[in-house]
Each structure stands twice: as C-alpha cells, then as structure tokens.
Amino acid sequence: MQIRPILAALRHHRLATLLIALEIALACAVLCNACFLIANRIGNMRIVSGVDENSLALVVVTGFEDTQGPDVNARIIAGLHGIAGVQSVSVINTVPFGQQVDSAGINKDRAGQIQGGQIDFYQGGPGTVQALGMKLVEGVWPQAADYLPLHDYFADDSSTVISKALAAHLWPGADPLGKEFWCDRFHFRVIGVVDHLAIAQPGSRGTNTAEWSAFVPTMPGRFLNGTYLVRADPSDIPRIVRDAPAVIAKVAPDVVFDHANSNTVSDLRHNYFERDRAMVGMLLGVILALMLVTALGIVGLASFWVQQRRRQIGIRRAVGATRGDILRYFLTENFLIVTGGILLGIVFALALNLVLVTQYEVPRLPLYYLPVAAVVLWTLGQLAVLAPALRAAAVPPVVATRTV
Amino acid sequence: MFGYYIDLAMRSLKHNKMLTALMVLAIAVGIGASMTTLTVMHLLSGDPMPGKSATLFYPQVDTDPTNESNHAQPPDVMDYRSAMDLWSSRRADRQALIVDSQLKVRAPGVDLPPLMETMLSTTADFFPMFDVPFQYGGGWSAEDDARHARVAVISADLNDKLFAGQNSVGRTLRLRDSDVRIIGVLKPWRPSPLFYAVAGGRFSGGDTSSFYGKPEDVMAPFFSGLEINDGHFYQFNCWGIPTTPGHLEAAPCNWVQLWVQLGDAGKVASYRRFVDDYAAQQKALGRFTHADNTRMRGLMQWLDFNGVVPSDVRLQTWLAFAFLAICLFNTVGLLLAKFLRRSGEIGVRRALGATRGAVFAQCLVEAGLIGVLGGVGGWLLTMIGLWVVRRQPAAYADMAHLDLTMLLTTFLLALVVSLIAGALPALRASRIPPALQLKTL
Numbered sequence: 001m002q003i004r005p006i007l008a009a010l011r012h013h014r015l016a017t018l019l020i021a022l023e024i025a026l027a028c029a030v031l032c033n034a035c036f037l038i039a040n041r042i043g044n045m046r047i048v049s050g051v052d053e054n055s056l057a058l059v060v061v062t063g064f065e066d067t068q069g070p071d072v073n074a075r076i077i078a079g080l081h082g083i084a085g086v087q088s089v090s091v092i093n094t095v096p097f098g099q100q101v102d103s104a105g106i107n108k109d110r111a112g113q114i115q116g117g118q119i120d121f122y123q124g125g126p127g128t129v130q131a132l133g134m135k136l137v138e139g140v141w142p143q144a145a146d147y148l149p150l151h152d153y154f155a156d157d158s159s160t161v162i163s164k165a166l167a168a169h170l171w172p173g174a175d176p177l178g179k180e181f182w183c184d185r186f187h188f189r190v191i192g193v194v195d196h197l198a199i200a201q202p203g204s205r206g207t208n209t210a211e212w213s214a215f216v217p218t219m220p221g222r223f224l225n226g227t228y229l230v231r232a233d234p235s236d237i238p239r240i241v242r243d244a245p246a247v248i249a250k251v252a253p254d255v256v257f258d259h260a261n262s263n264t265v266s267d268l269r270h271n272y273f274e275r276d277r278a279m280v281g282m283l284l285g286v287i288l289a290l291m292l293v294t295a296l297g298i299v300g301l302a303s304f305w306v307q308q309r310r311r312q313i314g315i316r317r318a319v320g321a322t323r324g325d326i327l328r329y330f331l332t333e334n335f336l337i338v339t340g341g342i343l344l345g346i347v348f349a350l351a352l353n354l355v356l357v358t359q360y361e362v363p364r365l366p367l368y369y370l371p372v373a374a375v376v377l378w379t380l381g382q383l384a385v386l387a388p389a390l391r392a393a394a395v396p397p398v399v400a401t402r403t404v
Numbered sequence: 405m406f407g408y409y410i411d412l413a414m415r416s417l418k419h420n421k422m423l424t425a426l427m428v429l430a431i432a433v434g435i436g437a438s439m440t441t442l443t444v445m446h447l448l449s450g451d452p453m454p455g456k457s458a459t460l461f462y463p464q465v466d467t468d469p470t471n472e473s474n475h476a477q478p479p480d481v482m483d484y485r486s487a488m489d490l491w492s493s494r495r496a497d498r499q500a501l502i503v504d505s506q507l508k509v510r511a512p513g514v515d516l517p518p519l520m521e522t523m524l525s526t527t528a529d530f531f532p533m534f535d536v537p538f539q540y541g542g543g544w545s546a547e548d549d550a551r552h553a554r555v556a557v558i559s560a561d562l563n564d565k566l567f568a569g570q571n572s573v574g575r576t577l578r579l580r581d582s583d584v585r586i587i588g589v590l591k592p593w594r595p596s597p598l599f600y601a602v603a604g605g606r607f608s609g610g611d612t613s614s615f616y617g618k619p620e621d622v623m624a625p626f627f628s629g630l631e632i633n634d635g636h637f638y639q640f641n642c643w644g645i646p647t648t649p650g651h652l653e654a655a656p657c658n659w660v661q662l663w664v665q666l667g668d669a670g671k672v673a674s675y676r677r678f679v680d681d682y683a684a685q686q687k688a689l690g691r692f693t694h695a696d697n698t699r700m701r702g703l704m705q706w707l708d709f710n711g712v713v714p715s716d717v718r719l720q721t722w723l724a725f726a727f728l729a730i731c732l733f734n735t736v737g738l739l740l741a742k743f744l745r746r747s748g749e750i751g752v753r754r755a756l757g758a759t760r761g762a763v764f765a766q767c768l769v770e771a772g773l774i775g776v777l778g779g780v781g782g783w784l785l786t787m788i789g790l791w792v793v794r795r796q797p798a799a800y801a802d803m804a805h806l807d808l809t810m811l812l813t814t815f816l817l818a819l820v821v822s823l824i825a826g827a828l829p830a831l832r833a834s835r836i837p838p839a840l841q842l843k844t845l
Contacts, residue, residue: 304741
C-alpha cells in the first residue's frame, strides 16, 4: 500500500484530519485514565479481610448504660443462641467493614518516643477468634487466661494477635513473637500473627495501612458490650439477621436495635464498597459513550469524504484499481489518522494522569495501558470506517465518465 | 434575515437526518454528562448561608501542648476549656458552641420503639446566627443556657415521626433518662453542606460526602446536653487518654466547636487579636506550647480548607468536561463535513451577492439550532443523570435536583458549545470562492 498519495490527499483536508486526530487523542487520554481508575477501584474492592465473611453476621444494639452491659450481653447472647442455625455468638467491638471503633496511635517504646502509626484494635470475648476464622501463621491463639476484664479502654497488660502486615511494618525482618508495643499507658505483647486482618474501614487511611490491626482478647462486660458476632452456615446467615430484631425486642425490650450496622459481614462489605461500585459504573458509562461518540464521528466524516471523492474513486477504478485497493485506501487513511491521534493521545494521557496524581492521590499510570488503548482505538477506527470504506469500494468505474 | 436563516437551517437539517441526529446526539450526551456533574458540583460547593457567610467565622487555637503532631495547623476543634473561655468572654456579636452525641430518644405517650438520634448540644445564639427556620415555637434563651434548662428543639423529620407533624411544643421528650420540654419544631432545614459541623476534612482522604448529611434531629442547650448524655461524648482527637471515657470536660481532648458572628471588618480584626492574645495568655499559663498557631477562617474558607466537595465528585466533573470536549471536536468535524458538502449551494448564494458575513451568519444559525436541539436532549439526559445520582448511597443524593439556574445553564452551555463548534466550519464555508464552485456545476 502506498502511503504517500494518502498523505498528499490528507493535506487537502488538514482541518478535518486534525479534528479526528484530536478527538482520538482526547479519547485515548480519557480511556487510559478511566480504565486505570476502574482497575484501582476494583483493586480496593478485592481486599482480603482475613475473616470468614460468608459465615458471619454482626448484631449491634445501643441505648443502654455501661452498667447494664453485663446484663444486656447475657440476655442477647441467650436470645441469639435461640435462633435456629446459630453456631456461636460472641461479643466483639467491630468487624472488618463495620464501624471504626477502637483506633489509636501506638508506640514501640514505653516512653512513647518511637511512633508505630495508627492501628485498629479489635477487642473480642472468648470464642471470637474461632468464630472469625482468621488464619494463624505464627505463635498461638489467646488462651482462656488471656481474656482480661476492662476498667476503661484496655487492660494494663494484654496479649495480642496482630496481622502479618502490621508485624512487617513494626519489626521488618524480625520475629514479631514476644515483641511489645504501647498505646498510652497500655502495654501489649504479641503472641500470634495472622496472615490477614483488615482494619474496620480499609482504605480510609491509605492502601498500605489497610491491614494495620491487632486483636486483643478481652472479657465482655461494662466496657465491651452491645456488638455481637454471630457465626452460622452461610445459607442460614441472612435469615438469622432478619429474625434478630424480633428476638432482641423480646429478650431486651429497652435497647435500640441498630439496623444500619447490623448485617451479614458480606453485606457490610458490599455496602462498604457501594461508592466505589458507583464510580466504576460511571466510568464504564463514560468509556462506552466516549467510544460511541468517537466512532460516530469517524463514520460521519469518512462518509463525507467518500461522497466528496466519488469521482476520483470512479477514475481510479476506471484506470484499473480493484475494489480491494479502494477499501484498503480508506482503511489505511483511517489507520494513519488514528495513529497520529494516538501519538498525541499518549502525551495527553500522561498529562491527565499527572493532574490526577497531584490532585486526587491516584497512582501513576502504568505504561502498559498505552499500547492496550492504542490497539483498542485502532480497532475502533477500523470498524467505524469499514462501512463508509465498503461504500467507497462499491463506487462503479462508470462514475468517472459522468459529471457530478 | 434571522427568520430566513432559521428556515434554511431547518431545511438543511431535514435534508440529512442521519448526520443531524449524530450531531444532536453528540451535543446532548456531552451536555447531559457535564450538566449532571455540574449540578452536583453546584449543589455541593454552594454557599450554605448566602448573604451571611461573610460574617461567620471559625476560630482555632492550638490546644495540643505535646509534640506528637507537627503543629502546621491548629486542631480542627477545641478542648472544653479553650472553647468555654472564648465563648464566655462574649467578644463577638454572636457565638455558638457545638457538640454532637448519640442518645436514646423516646416520647412518653407515643407508642413507638425508642430511637437512637444525634443530639446537637449548642448555645442560644445558634438559631439566630444560622437563620434556623421554625415551624412551631422557637429556640431557647441565654438564660436557659445558664440555668441548664431541660428544653429541646426538634427537627421537622422527628416531629413527623413522633407526633405526626402536629404542633408538639410543650410536649415531653425523654432524652436518655431525662425528660425535656419541646419548645420549638424546625421547618424542613437542609443546609448543604452541614457547615457548622464540618471538621477533619483534611483527614478524610477525599471521602467527604458525610458533610452533606441532615441536621441533628434533637437540639438541646449546651450544658443541659452535657449533663443529660454524660459519658457518651466522643473526642475529635486527644493528646492523652481521657480518665473517664465519654466525659471530656477535663480531658486532654479536642471535641467542642465554636462559631462566631462578626458584623464588620473592625470586629473581625479585633476578634482575631483577641484569639491571639488568648493563646499567648494560655502559653504564659503553661497550657499551650504553640500560641502563634491560631487561625480564624471565614465560613467559606473553612469549607474550602476542609475540601468539602468529595474528590469523587470533582473527578467526575473533570471526566464529564473531557467528554464534552470530545463531543465538541466530534461536532466540529461533522459540521465541517455538512457545510462543505453544500459548497455548490453556498457558491451560488455568494455569486448572487451574499457577503461572507451572511454565509457565516447562516452557518452559525444552523449550528445554533443544532445546539438548541442538543440542549433539549441534554436536559432530558441531565434529568436521567440526576435520577441516577439520587439513587446513589451518598448523603447528598436526596438534594440532587435541577434548579432554574442550572436549567438555564444547560441551554446556555448547549448553545455556546454549538456556536463554538460551528465557528470554524462556518468560517471555512464563508471562504468558499463562488467562481470555482459555479464552474463545477
């Protein structure tokens, strides 16, 4: 295929060519960045919580005094146990994708000089670790004697099981077992490490801190009450959540059932990422509309060119060009314009990404997005121009002999 | 002449329905996307107190004496003592303390299960200062604040829920274990954002949609609120662990917000000085270590500092306008094709005496007509877009409606976009030499 005559012809349509190329360039920039944003959001949504989400539900009640805590705990645990299919009920402060409850900055020394960052504390009574189904990779689970009663926030000296990510952050390369950290006057000693344990609101403090969490065995009572972890077979869990309000209204009529925060953990997860899903939907919509508009623009302009050049096409056909030659001419012309657009689009895409990086804490665009976008746009261009090009190829040679 | 051009434009648009439809569609989709996001932006970035925001200020002092934070900015809210000192000196025209807490609410004699509601504990000036509208009754007085009166103001929502919208002034509400008398019921009131409670935006990672929630359903005098719900107050942040959880009056914690109203520039300057002097005095007393670190932002500055518009919404607006730009280029290309296809016709008009300006005007009228049609389509798509936004789980979703300003903006934007798109092709069309075109006929 000869490219020079195509370029020469394009020189007569500089403005239209430039417009299509600019459109492709903008489309390339938006396409790359929108796809990248989608990939980021989907990455966020894939976070591993470290607990058996499908077998767990959270039941939350409020509206009672701390002094009533032990009584409320006893009534509700008994009540929930009465629902068919419930395997275990334990008291916990929150779960991944639940409300953030105990989040605090920790120190690696007693004096509070070496900061360890802000982490989430999960506090749970006996039975919680078994119910959560976390996977221990080092050390041991808390024993019965490790569950200590609280006087306010934490016991003075607690054993704790931390996530692998937190261990790697606090003591990189070292064995975390037996290591200690402090939160104000409270002291914690690591007795076990689990492979994953997401914080209650993963991503709220950045992606690298999404698993900075510690489980602290705690005796339920005045300072640990009102939030219950229910474990059951995944098929029973939705029904148990539905039945819980009625059961609680019977066993503890004075408390307020917290409908917003009582749910299966898988639904809590689903709701937690609602905003990300909405954004992904919007971005997909933009991408689709964008491709459609770009394709229609190419169709419109190519049709115009074909109509404008009917005579020239007829002459070419009359002097021996085959239909294939004409078809290839328009396909190649489109390929050249789209290529020009893509080259400009790469610059635009990187510039747009730079804006996003500085304004919205989006990571840098990986370069492999660029060739993928190029292939997509080349395909789009070729498909869009196909119909007008076929119409051009169908122009009979006899047109050359007619005027207008 | 304009009428004639409209007639010509109609004929021309009817001549090639496919191409016309493509152009109208491109403009409609671009306008629909950008107006949907622009309406949401308009809703979220507007002035919640138009006409009054310039007199409202948010003083801040650096209450944290430790070196755990970098002290680049003072904390977003104050500890009890600082807030109380500034408030009780009464140096501003009006001043209001603000603190939120959760508590159990029941209405004796109403057969409904107890509710958990957010209670706003504030001082008497809150209502006149923020022009809070009342349906029944009114707010409380400074004397009620001083004698810890057991009174409350409730929202229209809660009044509907508990008392079926009847005038409930004089009725009793049980807040936790205390009975209070309802003295006022608000009209539906929905400032966007809930500006007086905004704080901590810089720590939210751009997820600020919670700033657009509804106002509290229960409002009680500040000190009464602290007594009624003692033990259930949450800190914004602490530089030491409070000795009694939920009881923060003496705790090393920030949890109280203070708003002041200052009528003129002189008062603003003197209040600024007052805050600075207070911080210096507290440093002398050994309570503060960073006395210079004070701020007093105006309402709009405070909202801006907190980045109240969620980053997702700003991102969507960027995307929508990039998309509109693509639609614009698309329309330029198609209009160019359309006008140049009529080169012969235009050549004849020119030969018969039409000036370049006349041809240019004719082409622009045609482009404008496409813009108006695209505007109608864009308006419909905006309505659909906003309907989708209202179904989102965001706190501001219920407020996403097209007001008159944005409706007019829709058509104006469509017209402007189409005229911009039409300018270049029209210029090219007006440059068509008559002779060359006549020769080919």
